Structure formats: C-alpha cells, structure tokens
Amino acid sequence: MSNDAKINTTQGPQKSNVEMLNMDEVIARLKLYFGNESTASLMRRLGIPKSTYGNWKKRKTISYDYLVQGLLQAGVSLDWFFAPRQQLNYPRPSELHLNEPIVLHYQPSSDTEEVLKATAEIKPFLQRYNLPETTRNQQLLVDTYLASRADHIGIDFALNQIALALSWAPETTEPE
Known part of the structure; x- marks a missing residue:
C-alpha cells in the first residue's frame, strides 16, 4: 500500500502559539471601539447576522472570517483589534518579493x-x-x-x- 492515503487525508487545524480572543474579549474590544452599545447593536454594525452570533455563543467559539470582514468594513484596524500590545513588523517595499516593482506615488x-x-x-x-x-x-x-x-x-x-x-x-x- 502506498503512502498516498496518508498524504491525501484531511489535516486537522494546526495549533498556533498565538492566543485568539475569546467571546468576552471580542465584545469588550468592540465596546471599547464603538462605545457601550448592546451586543446586538455591535453585531449589526459589523454586519454579522443574529444567527451567526447565536452560533458563536452556543459553540463558545468565534468564526473569525465574519468578524474580520465586519471589522474591515467598519474601518477597524485588525492590528489594533487582535494585537493591541504587540509590536508587529510591516515589510518595506524593498523587502517584498514581487515580480513587478512597486510604484510609490501620491494617489x-x-x-x-x-x-x-x-x-x-x-x-x-x-x-x-x-x-x-x-x-x-x-x-x-x-x-x-x-x-x-x-x-x-x-x-x-x-x-x-x-x-x-x-x-x-x-x-x-x-x-x-
């Protein structure tokens, strides 16, 4: 028997060393940004359906794709929201591996x-x-x-x- 069976199996999610925000932390960060609004109001601001939020509460996990989309639509920095006290690295254009040069100019x-x-x-x-x-x-x-x-x-x-x-x-x- 070949090893193909092992190669083609679905892999489980990989563990990360980065702690993601839990439900309470997400709501606290949203209230810090938008003010002391109801959770339903915060979800509406982000365009997150009630059913999605209900699922988050029931499962006690968050679907970050909806949250990230909502934060971006609302103009909230993902760096500020997810990593407020972390020093993150932003690559300079010269550090990027691109096939075409970047044109830096006034837009x-x-x-x-x-x-x-x-x-x-x-x-x-x-x-x-x-x-x-x-x-x-x-x-x-x-x-x-x-x-x-x-x-x-x-x-x-x-x-x-x-x-x-x-x-x-x-x-x-x-x-x-």
Whole structure:
C-alpha cells in the first residue's frame, strides 16, 4: 500500500502559539471601539447576522472570517483589534518579493477623498464652538482627524478637545 492515503487525508487545524480572543474579549474590544452599545447593536454594525452570533455563543467559539470582514468594513484596524500590545513588523517595499516593482506615488483620488471626508467631519465641531472656518482651524482639526484614524484615538474626544482649545485662544487674523 502506498503512502498516498496518508498524504491525501484531511489535516486537522494546526495549533498556533498565538492566543485568539475569546467571546468576552471580542465584545469588550468592540465596546471599547464603538462605545457601550448592546451586543446586538455591535453585531449589526459589523454586519454579522443574529444567527451567526447565536452560533458563536452556543459553540463558545468565534468564526473569525465574519468578524474580520465586519471589522474591515467598519474601518477597524485588525492590528489594533487582535494585537493591541504587540509590536508587529510591516515589510518595506524593498523587502517584498514581487515580480513587478512597486510604484510609490501620491494617489489623488484616495487621498483627496480622505481629506474631503475629514473636512466634512470637522465642520460640526467648528459650528458647535462658533469657530471661524479659517485655514488654520480647519487644518488643525483635519490633521487631528486623520491622525486619530491612524492611531485609533476616539475622534469625538480629540476633535472636541481641539475645538474647545481653539475657542479659548484669541483668534489672530491670518491671510487666507
């Protein structure tokens, strides 16, 4: 008898040295990011059906494919969610083994959309604190908005703090 029978058998899942989050930890991380919402509301935010969450509870295991898809759709960093205190390595373009060279350049549509979205998000803060829409004020709030997206600082908190600080500072005239 050949060894083909052993080669073609289905292999069980391999054990990993990395501890994955359990159900309680997943809910705690989601509440940390989205606020103290009900579990059903958190699942809706991620597009996870009630039946899927019910299965997770019953089996006491999580289907990470649904969770990862939901986190990505919601714009939540997987690094932050799954490995908040781990130093992860991000390869430089020169370290990647590619057949074609990577073209690193400004992507106008993506970058412009991000800045326009940030500008729309900060306008209510300018209005709330009766701040003029000066270049300086908008730039400060947009920079903070974009930084908070990268660092996962609560955006409302960061923008409130800066808008409040701007409302206290005497406005200097600046050329537009």
